[in-house]
Structure formats: structure tokens, C-alpha cells
Amino acid sequence: MLEVKELTKKFKQTVACKDINFKVDDGEFFVLLGPSGCGKTTVLRLIAGLETLDRGNIISNNMSLNEVDTQDRNVAMVFQNYALYPNMTVRKNLEFPLKMRKTDKNRIPEIIEEIAGLLQMAEFLDKKAVKLSGGQQQRVAVGRALVRKPEIFLLDEPLSNLDAKLRQHLRVELARIHKELNITTVYVTHDQAEAMTLGDRILVLKKGEIQQVGVPEDIYESPANLFVAQFIGFPEINLFETELREGKFKIMGTDAKIKKYSKIGNKKVIAAIRPEDIEIIDSGNGIQAQLEIKEVSGPDTILYLKKDDKQIRLRVSKEKRDLIPEEKEAVELKIEPDKVMLYDYESKKLIKP
């Protein structure tokens, strides 16, 4: 088990991360998610011992790693640019961590064989690392990290340099490999789709501070604050400033009521609703809006509407596609009040009934 306590690191004036706390269970796939510059890499480098902590504790298997040098931590890492040893062949790259850790020489070929099989690298084992394609390099980087069966496996945006197709493919591969080896993993990404599909749990970071930790469903369905709500999901969640009075509020000009919120006092709130939770209807008595742009996104269609000079985003599934009018035409909408989340106007935090 990996435990991180009050992790804090400053670079001169910039606070790269502050008071980060989390626990990763054995065999868990833990994802650090956040926009560029939020400190994800820094947290990973601190765990690997590549940076010195300003404050905090890193504990692995009930032992503090703070005073342990990088080369003595049983931690492996895949760098964003892979950092393969360019002068060596793929095989030599894979052997390096084994040799450095004094693995029995007779066992090395067998271990290489196994990892090459797992990552489908057999056909380029004897090529120079620099001669490989991006996808192949990524495999080698993962292979080099996993070959010695580390206690903790760190990955820093390992898919971000690849094209969309390959990224999809390798994402599935990573998930498969993780299932097979079950190594405790901390995975850094700025891509929410990656985080959602790979992560057992996700930690959302912003400017070096934790926003929320939870399973993907929780992060998506009840974001702890507006930052998380807006960062996760495509297209972006719809927000409406409104006033909560005895469980009632106005949204897009119509009244809505949520029973569970009725005990909360009157205050200014922001109502948030996911694009797929707004429905298109044709009953004649719904909310009126105008369709501006429609985009096809796989089986779904993304709609950008206009209502009282505000953009409203919708995700419409295939079954409802027939109800979508032409661009510039009127649309009729319906909201399911139970799907609306309310955030405090001041603190931007989710209001829990």
C-alpha cells in the first residue's frame, strides 16, 4: 500500500503541490487528473524520489520512503517522453533494470521473453530504441518499468504523445496488463476520458491542491465543486445562477423543485446539469430554445443551443435523434429536476442535502 501524507513542494514562488493526502491500495489503479501545470508530475516525481519534499511523508508498506534514494525505492516510472536509453537496443533497455538490481544472469533471458510476450515486443527486441515508432517506444518504456515487478508503478501521461487511434488501443492494453500483473499503479493524465476508463479511483488536482478523490462514477455524478464539475465531462456541464427558496429554484425560466434540498435555507446557488440530462421533447409546453450548432460525436449528437443569450449544451442519444431540428430552428427542452446538482454560490462547493 502506498500512502502519501501532506505532500508539499514549492519551486521558488510556485507551489507545485500542497498538502496532498491519499492512499493507494495494493493492486489499485489510481489516477491523478488535472489540467496542465497543476502539479501532477511533481507528485509523481516526489513519490519516485526525483524531487526532495518540502514537507510530508511517503509511506510504502508501512515504511517511510522519505530518506530512501530513488535507486533503492522499489518504484518504476514511465516518463512522458519515455526516456529510453537511445544507445541501447530494446533488449538492452529491458535488461538494464534487471542488471542494475543484480538479477540472476541465467534468469534474465526468460524474464525478457515473458515481458516481450506480454507487451508484444518480440519482433523489435533487437532494434535500437531510437529507431522505434512512438507506440513501440511506449511499449518498451512500460516494459522496462514492469520487467522487475516493482512495488509501485508510476506513469506520467504515457499516452499523450500518440495519435488518437493508438492511444485508444494502448489504453486497453494498459488496462489488460494491469489486470494481469496487479501492480499498485499511480497514473497521471490530463485526459478525463483516460482517467474515467482506467482509474479504479481518481484524484482531481487544481493548482497543486486536491479537489476530489473518488471512484469515476462519483466524480462524474456528484462533482465536489464547480471546478471538477466543469473539468469532467464532454461537452461541459451547464451552469445556471439561481436562488434556492424552500427547495424551489428557477432554471431556464421555469420553476423546478427538488425535495431533498427543501431543508436547506434560502441562498444564492449555481444549478448544474449534465448535457445528457436535458431532454429534447415535442409536447409543445417545454422550455423554448434555439439550436445553433450540432455536432456528431459517435452515436450521440452534441447540440449547442441558445436561450436568453446563454449557451446550453446537450448530448442527445441515437434514439432521440429524430427530434433534432435543423440549425437555427427552435427546440423544446425538459429538465429532470432530480438530475440537477446545486453548488453554493460563494464556496463553489456541492450542496449536500
Added chain:
Amino acid sequence: MKTKRLLIHILLVIISFLFLIPFIWIIITSLKGRVEVLTSYSFLIKQFRFENYVNAWEAANFAWQFLNSMIVAVSVTIGQILTSALAGYALARINFRGRKVVFMIVLSTLIIPFHILIVPLFVMLSKFGWINTYQGLIIPMVANGFGIFLFRQFFIKVPWELEEAAAIDGAGRWSTLWRVVFPQVRPAAGTLFVFTFVAEWNNLFKWLIFTNSTDMRNVQLGLSVFQEQFSTNYVQLMAAVIIITIPTLLLFIVGQKKLIQGISLGGVKG
């Protein structure tokens, strides 16, 4: 496009021919007779006299001088590569106090000509009793500002991640340096090898000052035997010149690719 390239090629051929003329002249002279050289300026040779080479080799104590030159040139070259690699790495990568100052000092040594140092060096070497010794010819040369600068520029370009990856893979400082970082700067070593070896091989000045016994002559000093009291034996001198140029020539041919890479990468740009 094609004609332009052709023109450039023709121009290059002409220029290289101009550079080659002295060399060709040396070869021609080395194959003529002693009298013929003084009486004819022709590029044509009446009778090829390959025996000039044998005579030249025997006239001077060449085998011994070759050995002297080799020992000193190879030791200095390897020494310089080692010290330059280590110092260059420190200046590029290790964050120690006064690093900038040290680097400035190293750079400033580049503008001091060797001739200024020769007297104090001579005094020092005589006090050590190192005149007429190999160490006297080798030790003062094994560290050099240019080499350090060259290596520093190369090390700066090696990605940090490589060293970090090595640390994560369990390598200590030495394994990291030796197996991961140094292989990235091989062109620097190649360049320095050629530069230093050629400079050492062709060095005359140092040997003139730091040695005075006939045993401690290098090939360049050895050429002086062909200057007799009243005349110079040009044919043998030129034959000897050809012989002693062979090692550097071979080095250039073998190291050509590395050298170009080294010069263009390690340039002042970095």
C-alpha cells in the same frame, strides 16, 4: 537545381585541388632523385625512387621516435578525454557552489596561448626533475579548457530524464554515467580524440623546450636529421614527412563522420 549542384561540385573539386597541390608536390618530391629535385620543377618523375622511403626510415631513428610520439600523443589524448568528460559533466550537471566562476575560468584559459605558459612550465618541470621524461611531456597537457567546454556543451543536451530513468532502474551514479550518459556524448570524445591527437602528433615546440636528449625526440624533431650542415636532403625529408603523416591521415579518414558531427553539435551555439 541540377546545374547548380554541378557548379558547386566543380568549384569544390577546384578548391580541394588547390589544397592538395602542396601534398602532391611532397609526394612527387619524395619519389625523385636528390639531384633531380634541385634541377627540375616538373611534376613528372624521371625515375621512381621508392628507396627514398627506406633510406629515410633508416636515416633517422624513426622507430624509436614513432614510439615516443605515440606514447605521448595517445596518453595526452586519453587523459584529456577523461578529464574533459568528468569536468564537463560536473559543469553541466552538478549544482555546486561557484560553478559559474569555475566555468568562466575554464573558458578564459582558451584565450591564453601556450607560448606564454612555456617558461613557467619549464621552470616547474625542471624543479620536478621532469625534463626529458614522458611525464613532463604528458602531465601538463592532460587537462584542457577546450575539451572541457566541448564536453559540457554535449552533456547539457543530454535529457535529464535519461539519468532519472537510470536512477529509477536502480543504477548508482557511476553506472548511470558510464552506461547511460557517456554513450550519449561519444561524438565529443571522437572529436576531441582527433583534435588532440593531431595537435600532439604535430607538436614540435613542446619537445624542443622540454627535452634535450636524442632519446627523447618525437617524429617532428626527428625530421631535423635531414638538414645537413650545408644542404637539406629534400627527397628523404619529404619521404619522412609522408611517413609521419600517415597516422593522422588514417585518423581523419576513420573519424571523418564523427568529427563533423562533433564540430556541428558541440559548436558555440549550445
